[in-house]
Amino acid sequence: MYQEERLLSILDFLKKNNRISVEQICSLFNISRDTARRDLVKLEEENRIVRTRGGAILPSIHKEIKSYSNRLKTVSEEKKSIGKKAASLIYSxxxxxxxxxxxxxSCAENMDDMDCTIITNSINQAEILSSNSNLNIQLLGGTLEKEHRYLYGSSVVEKLSEYNVDKAFxxxxxxxxxxxxxAHEEDGVVKRKMMQQAKQVIVLADNTKLGNTDFFRFADLQSIDLLITDKTPSxxxxxxxxxxxxxxxxxDHTDNGDD
Known part of the structure; x- marks a missing residue:
């Protein structure tokens, strides 16, 4: 087997198994440890793997988080349906x-004009809801994250600690x-405090978010009461x-039975 063929086979193995050792390469292709190491050096030079002690893994792929305005341009029908379902759970x-x-x-955009109190750190959410005459809106003050249009910082977290609410979305x-x-720690710290102040925590996530892990972990699954998504998960x-x-x-109104 030529080296290029081995390299492709090593990459296929990594895609299926996430990790490969020098010993596995030697066994799979009946080659020496020196040859296996040369294969890994070649793949690393091409930025196709990350070498580890005794083997290799695939490089991490991090999606760029677009600005809030750019994300709004691509709000999917799935997100809109999730927002509509979430809004139906808010009562007078x-x-x-x-x-x-x-x-x-999307939830804010679908809310009825009713007698209830909304607390948010989002400039956009507050602006959207300001046209609803019966809503009481509490906009949390803090440092403005201009690109993503939210307020954060110790003043936001401290103010949140004064509120006890029915639901957090x-x-x-x-x-x-x-x-x-x-993606951003300062955003996650605020979300964590929001969840702590609510009797019911409702997470809104379209199917592309399920199974994914990003940079900053702000809560565990046991902190959630309800997940609203657009498709029945695996x-x-x-x-x-x-x-x-x-x-x-x-x-999606599909059966939540076995696949």
């Missing part, structure tokens, strides 16, 4: 926290066995939710 008299995610903004970049994750993901006592609500 409720005290509700809305975070600064675009999926939660939270968006994520990833939700997996590692918990709820987000059986393994549903088992993960069940294990952590998370209720599931989907907008």
């Amino acid at each position: 008299g409720d005290r509700v926290i809305l975070d600064a995610s675009t999926t939660v903004q 939270i968006g994520v970049v990833g939700i997996s066995e590692k918990g709820l994750t987000i 059986q393994s993901f549903r088992k993960l939710l069940s294990k952590n006592n998370v209720e599931l609500l989907t907008t």
